[in-house]
Amino acid sequence: MKSVQHDYATTALRHIHMIEAKCSAADRQQYGSLCHRFPAMVQLNGLRLTVAFLSIQKGMRRTFLDHINEAIQDFNLEPDSLPATTQEYRVLTHKVLEASVWYKRYAEAVLGISPEDVLDEQTEAGL
Template sequence: MKLIQHHYAEKAYQHVMNAKTNEENFSNQYGQLCHRFASMILTNGLRLTITFFEAKSKKGNAYQQFVQDIKETLDIQGDWSASNRDYLIKSRQALSASVWLKRYAESILKVEQGAEDVEDIQ
């Protein structure tokens, strides 16, 4: 039986390795999103953070890939009408998954926190 943390670690590793195979600018942007995701959830909530990332998404950019990856990892569909309890559970799961994304962004992508402003990412 796999623990949920093991699932998050595997998924995060796959997603970060996929980002690494893209051009360097893309992988740096993806790494910065990995760093910022948890703090944005704590500040704005999961729904607003995902919605913000979706608004910034353009075909093939880091925002689009990150949103797709986090939704796959957390098994989030487009329906946000879940109960408060379910929403809080998904928010906690997102925070747990973000730890792994941040760790792999630092070790694999060599992206340090605060290296670039998130608004500069296109």
């Protein structure tokens, strides 16, 4: 019997390999950077605001949100369809953060984008 973590890991790896094969270096960098920043965005701003922000974006940001949505499967990560009750919202936030760990790991291992690269990128941009 497969665990939930196994499902998150295999889905994340499939998505990362897809990005690696089909996207430009700039897109891979943006996607990998988002893999590292996403958990902090959720913890700092909350899932609802993070999903709202990413859902109106184009390119790799929207692609990343779609990938996380596919990984967790139970819920639909769209601003209008997030759970209304606190308990369901907290469960969903926990699942999203658990799945995002695998994206971070594979962004570093497969795409070669480390957390230091993300910090350097933010420093250069003046963030």
